[in-house]
Every structure is written in C-alpha cells, then in structure tokens.
Amino acid sequence: MVKMRFFTFIFLLLLVTISGCIVNPTGNIIKTTNEPIHENNIETKVYFCPRDNCQDIIKNTINNAKTSAHCAFFDLDLKDLINTIAKKSKRANVKVVIDKNNYEKQIKGPGIKVANSKQYMHNKFCIIDNNLVLTGSTNPTNNGVNFNNNNLIIIKSKYIVENYNDEFDELWNGIYASGNKVKYNKINSGNIILENYFCPEDNCKQQVIDTIKEAKESIYFMTFSFTDEDIADQILFKNIDIKGIFEARGATASYGQYNRLKDFGLEVKKDKNKKTMHHKVFIIDNKTVITGSMNPTGSGNFRNDENVLIIHNKEIASKFLEEFEILWG
Structure with missing residues (x-):
C-alpha cells in the first residue's frame, strides 16, 4: 500500500513537472506557457x-x-x-x-x-x-x-x-x-499583445470563442465563409453592437450562418465585391482583431492546416475597422 502511494505520488509529481510541456515527434520535451511572454x-x-x-x-x-x-x-x-x-x-x-x-x-x-x-x-x-x-x-x-x-x-x-x-x-x-502545439501563444510588448495559434492542434475555434466572450461593446466581422454554429452562438449571446459582412456567394450556402444571424435581428450584409471578399476577421471592442487564414468553419478548425493571429492593439484594430467601414458602406 505504501509502495502504491509512493508510485502514485511520483506519477503526480511527473504530471506537475511536465505540465506546460509538449513532446515533439523526436521525443524531446518542449516547454510551453499559457502566460504572456514579454518582448520589447x-x-x-x-x-x-x-x-x-x-x-x-x-x-x-x-x-x-x-x-x-x-x-x-x-x-x-x-x-x-x-x-x-x-x-x-x-x-x-x-x-x-x-x-x-x-x-x-x-x-x-x-x-x-x-x-x-x-x-x-x-x-x-x-x-x-x-x-x-x-x-x-x-x-x-x-x-x-x-x-x-x-x-x-x-x-x-x-x-x-x-x-x-x-x-x-x-x-x-x-x-x-497536426503537429505540436504552439510554443509561444501570447507575447506582450506593453502596447501590443499578440496571440498566435495553428489549427487544428491549438483548437483555434476555442480561441476565437474565448475572445468573442470578452466583447463588451461591439463585434464587427468580415468572413469569406462562416458556417460554425458555436462561434455564431457566442455572437448571439452578446447584447452589444454587432455587424457582419458575409461573402455574397457563400452567405446562404449549406450551414452558412448569414440567414440565421439575420433572422435573430443582427445587422448582417452580403459583400458587394464582384470577385471575392476573402477576409477572416473579427474586430472586438475596437481594440482586438482576430485574423489569419482560418475561416470560421469546421474545415478551418478541424481539418485544414491554418494559422490564426489575435492582435490586442487599438491602432491595429482601427485600421481593420476602417477596412470594415469601407466594405460596409
């Protein structure tokens, strides 16, 4: 019994020791962190x-x-x-x-x-x-x-x-x-915080949802393809200023969230570009931007190889907001 407790203790100690670490395909342990790392x-x-x-x-x-x-x-x-x-x-x-x-x-x-x-x-x-x-x-x-x-x-x-x-x-x-989880998922430079994720290994969808959850004033989005119900649900939970632009050709496609969000009374539009509105962007409270290659879709999160950036900076957000207003107009 004592021996079993000893091995249980060692096992738990190992879990604590390697928590915040991942093992790469060569078997080497790589340190990771959920705390922002500082960079000047x-x-x-x-x-x-x-x-x-x-x-x-x-x-x-x-x-x-x-x-x-x-x-x-x-x-x-x-x-x-x-x-x-x-x-x-x-x-x-x-x-x-x-x-x-x-x-x-x-x-x-x-x-x-x-x-x-x-x-x-x-x-x-x-x-x-x-x-x-x-x-x-x-x-x-x-x-x-x-x-x-x-x-x-x-x-x-x-x-x-x-x-x-x-x-x-x-x-x-x-x-x-597939592959390893991102090594540095949050970098803080004082006036800007960068979050960086790769799909599907970093569960990019959850990072998007968690960021939307923090919205207190507004959510504006521009999406080439938007079929993910969970992300749409999180937007619907928010009783704040919400506007969205969908790429026209895919807006009403199977599983597209355009009609659903519109039926709930949200201000959503189809884009007017005769070619393609290709953004994958969410602007949160005019100070945070989600962008990258990942469309808010099942393929974007679970199947394709993608990258996502979440940028916390008012100046950068204002530039994306200007782009949104141009396309919205």
Missing part, C-alpha cells in the same frame, strides 16, 4: 488588398531577404513573384510549400515541396531572415492581390518568428493538419 519592440504593419499594392509588398518582402525566405502558400500564380522567388533562391535559402490542389508546376526546384494532404494546406505566410513574418488572408495570386478583399500583416517578433519556423518545419517535413 514588436513591429507590426497592416495592409489591405486591393487598395494597397499587396503584390509589390509581398514581392519586395521576399526580395529583401538576405539569408532565407521560407513560405507556405495555399495558392501561387503571380509570375512576377515566381520570378522573384526563383532569382532569390540563387542567393539565399528559399523554401516554398504549396498545396497540391493549386500546384500546376508553376515553380520547380529542390526548394519547392507540394503539400500532398487530404486536407488543405491553407496557410499564406512567409518567414524572412528569421526576422519577420508575413501572414494574413492573402493568397499571392492575381485575384488575391488585385481583386479580392484581403489583409496582409508583417510582424517583427522573435517569438512569432520561432512559432512560424516550427510550423514551417512541420509542413516541410510532411506533417499537415
């Missing part, structure tokens, strides 16, 4: 397509790479960008992962890998020189930068870079829609 001088820039020249922003960001450019693209067809990647690969370590559904041999070489997965590799991000991350909703395609409504975010943060490097390594090694 995080830099964040936001752009909106097509009103900003997103093609040049993406191209110049990659072209300015001195040592490395590692990118994960759901789709890619910009010839100018493809040429930039090809030229840069001669002078730097360039790697690109492209989803198989959109790979048409538009770019070839040892630095190119096709994501052969049953699920979408739906990311749109690049890591440059282990110094900055470019991400958002923008596919580097003609439609993505010139016609569709999208956002681009450039972040200089060593912890965000490390998170995305870990995710890219998984993709490069053929690990899709």
Whole structure:
C-alpha cells in the first residue's frame, strides 16, 4: 500500500513537472506557457488588398531577404513573384510549400515541396531572415492581390518568428493538419499583445470563442465563409453592437450562418465585391482583431492546416475597422 502511494505520488509529481510541456515527434520535451511572454519592440504593419499594392509588398518582402525566405502558400500564380522567388533562391535559402490542389508546376526546384494532404494546406505566410513574418488572408495570386478583399500583416517578433519556423518545419517535413502545439501563444510588448495559434492542434475555434466572450461593446466581422454554429452562438449571446459582412456567394450556402444571424435581428450584409471578399476577421471592442487564414468553419478548425493571429492593439484594430467601414458602406 505504501509502495502504491509512493508510485502514485511520483506519477503526480511527473504530471506537475511536465505540465506546460509538449513532446515533439523526436521525443524531446518542449516547454510551453499559457502566460504572456514579454518582448520589447514588436513591429507590426497592416495592409489591405486591393487598395494597397499587396503584390509589390509581398514581392519586395521576399526580395529583401538576405539569408532565407521560407513560405507556405495555399495558392501561387503571380509570375512576377515566381520570378522573384526563383532569382532569390540563387542567393539565399528559399523554401516554398504549396498545396497540391493549386500546384500546376508553376515553380520547380529542390526548394519547392507540394503539400500532398487530404486536407488543405491553407496557410499564406512567409518567414524572412528569421526576422519577420508575413501572414494574413492573402493568397499571392492575381485575384488575391488585385481583386479580392484581403489583409496582409508583417510582424517583427522573435517569438512569432520561432512559432512560424516550427510550423514551417512541420509542413516541410510532411506533417499537415497536426503537429505540436504552439510554443509561444501570447507575447506582450506593453502596447501590443499578440496571440498566435495553428489549427487544428491549438483548437483555434476555442480561441476565437474565448475572445468573442470578452466583447463588451461591439463585434464587427468580415468572413469569406462562416458556417460554425458555436462561434455564431457566442455572437448571439452578446447584447452589444454587432455587424457582419458575409461573402455574397457563400452567405446562404449549406450551414452558412448569414440567414440565421439575420433572422435573430443582427445587422448582417452580403459583400458587394464582384470577385471575392476573402477576409477572416473579427474586430472586438475596437481594440482586438482576430485574423489569419482560418475561416470560421469546421474545415478551418478541424481539418485544414491554418494559422490564426489575435492582435490586442487599438491602432491595429482601427485600421481593420476602417477596412470594415469601407466594405460596409
């Protein structure tokens, strides 16, 4: 009996010791934390397509790479960008992962890998020189930068870079829609707090719901596809100022939440872009923004490989609010 209690104590001690840790595929233990980690001088820039020249922003960001450019693209067809990647690969370590559904041999070489997965590799991000991350909703395609409504975010943060490097390594090694939980999920720089998650391993849906729960004044959203009932329910629970823009073609599709939210009296609209309103954005209390590649859908949360950023900063939120007001008008 004493021996059993001893082993029970040791087991519990081990649980406490390794709590806040994860084990990677090699068997190594990686420390994680739920507490915000502090970082000085995080830099964040936001752009909106097509009103900003997103093609040049993406191209110049990659072209300015001195040592490395590692990118994960759901789709890619910009010839100018493809040429930039090809030229840069001669002078730097360039790697690109492209989803198989959109790979048409538009770019070839040892630095190119096709994501052969049953699920979408739906990311749109690049890591440059282990110094900055470019991400958002923008596919580097003609439609993505010139016609569709999208956002681009450039972040200089060593912890965000490390998170995305870990995710890219998984993709490069053929690990899709699974993998380790994010290492640094909250980074605090004083005037800005960044939350970073990858789907499905970090339960991105729950992160979205938890953020919406905190709303006290307003929720504005712009969504390409919105079918998740749980996220819609959390919005419906809120007796605050709520407005939403749905991409017109998918608004009334099967499981789409447009009609449901409208029937409950919420102010929702279909977008007016003849092409595509491609945002995946929630603006909370004019001070917090949820964005990234994940649509609020079952596929976005449970099946596809995705990334999500939750940005707590009034200045950034005001820029997304300006985009919302343009599309709402």
